[in-house]
Structure formats: structure tokens, C-alpha cells
Amino acid sequence: MSLSNPLNVLLIPPILYLVFRLIVPHPLKQTPAASTYTEENYNWLPAKHPEVICHRKYTAKELLEYDGTKSSPRILLAILRIGSDGKWGERTVFDVTAGKTFYGPDGVYGNFAGRDASRGMAKQSFELDMLTPVDQPLDKLSDLTQAEIDNMRGWHEHFERKYIVCGELVEDN
Template sequence: MSFDLGLPVNTALLLYVMYCIQRIVWPSASAPKTVPNEFKSSYTWMPKGHPPTLLFKTYTPKTLSPFNGQNGQRILLAIKGIVYDVTAGRNFYGPGGMYANFAGRDASRGMAKQSFEEDMLTPIDQPLDKLEDLTGEEIDNMRGWMDHFSNKYIVCGRLVENDAT
């Protein structure tokens, strides 16, 4: 049996075999050099930019209040003197979220009492809530929230009294 290159089928078959061998031996030679247009505008897992770094620092009720999520701002809240960055939970703590009243505030009493009402918040120009009237069960509730926040969000500071100026 002989191989006749004069037949178009045999010529096509030979070219195909040579093409396949070339792709196996030199794979990068046949790879496209640029990204096709259809992939340039599609979704990517890479973030558009790194979020600004938030250093651990000391906050007062007055300095914490701007971090309420308005205008794309970070969202911080405090529980028993620990400040958490809850920006990742913007749907819950940001403007319009069901816990938005805790954004930029000390949420200790509300978390302890499982109440998300405005009257659970101490005004920012008043001394910090000492939480002395809480029951054991309410303190356990607050500790449970602290454990939840510590496992889910970044601890970024501590909350202290306003300056006495």
C-alpha cells in the first residue's frame, strides 16, 4: 500500500497531522498573542482596587459617628469598647439596612437587649453607657454578638470617652 500525495484527501490528512504535531511540540507558537476582545470587557475576579487600609486606632463617640456608611464611607460600630469594621456587611449596617442605626455608634445596649431601636443608642455627646443595669442574659447576648463580630469582621479600634475639652 502506497501513500499518494497526489490525492487531495491524503494531502489534507498529512497537513492536519503536521499541524497537530506542531501544536504538541511547540504549543506557545500557536497560542494567540493578545486577549480576544470578547474577554476584555467580561467579569474578572480581581478587585478594581484595594480598599484603603484602616489602622487600629482609638475612637470616641464623636470621632466614630462619621463612619456610618453615608457617601460610600466605611461602616464602623462598637460593642463594649471594641470597634469593628462592618463595611463588608453594608447591606445590613449601611444606609437603608435593618441595623443602619448602629453604624458609627456604640451598639452595646441594643445588641445586649436584642433591640435595634434608636432609643438603645446613647447620644454621641454623652458619656459612654456603663451597661450596669443589664441582666446576666443580656450580657450573654452582648458577648454572643461580640464573638460573632470578632469572627466575621475586622477589629479596628477601641472606643473611649469623648475628650473633656
């Protein structure tokens, strides 16, 4: 290596630094030995595991428990999924807790919380008569126009991009 080349002169300090760090490791990057483990230094675990929601099937009565006003702080709602081929799928249950200002008890869409919002979303209506009573079978939605079905599909796609899918709404047997 010739010192007449200025590039060689510039490379000498970084090379020396790397060799020094190989011989003398940085004190902050050393890991403690396994024998130094104690309960006191293993304290990153939370005091209580946060509430989680598992993907499962809900009946209309079970879904109603998640309207943001009862014992559960979660807010769920369901919308019928319609595939791109036009076939009707299941009613997807979404966890919309992150949007509680919209779907909570005082929100604009608060009446959809804990309910099947398919008809209301399809018709763009927040009226209470858009909701099927929880003690009746799920709404067949057979009277919807193609424009309303397309609107509901758009809402479902929006919810899939924005909220967590946590289940499926099924008939109460």
C-alpha cells in the same frame, strides 16, 4: 539496569524528559535578565493605594463619621467586650463595611452604624433609644441582666469571627 523488568522500561521516558529539561529549559519559565527592566513592564502596581483603616482609638463623635452616609465609605460600630471570666473589657470597634446590606443606611441594623451598639445588641432592640447620644459619656450598661450580658458577649464573639477589629471606643476627653 535490566530492560527485562517492565518497570525499568516505564521509567526510561520520564528520566529522559527530565534530563532534556535540565539541558534545554522551558522557554516560558526563563526569567528576564535584570538589564531588561523598564517602567513599562513594571505596571502591576495599582494607580492608587486602596483606603485602609488603622487600629486606633475612637471617640463617639469620631466613630459617627463612619456610618456609611458621610464622606467615608467605611461602616464601623462598637460593642463592649466581656471576657469568658465575666470581666468587662474595652468597647471593640469593628469594620462592618463587608456587611453594608445589614449595617448601611438602609440596612436592618443601620442605626448601629457609626455608634456604640452594645445596649441594642444586648437587648436585641433596634430602637433609637438604645443609642447613647454622642455628646454624652459612654453608656455604663449597669442595668443589664445576666442574660443580656451573655447575649452581648455572643454578639461580640460573632463579630470577632466575621469582621475586622479596627480599634477601641473611648470616652471623649
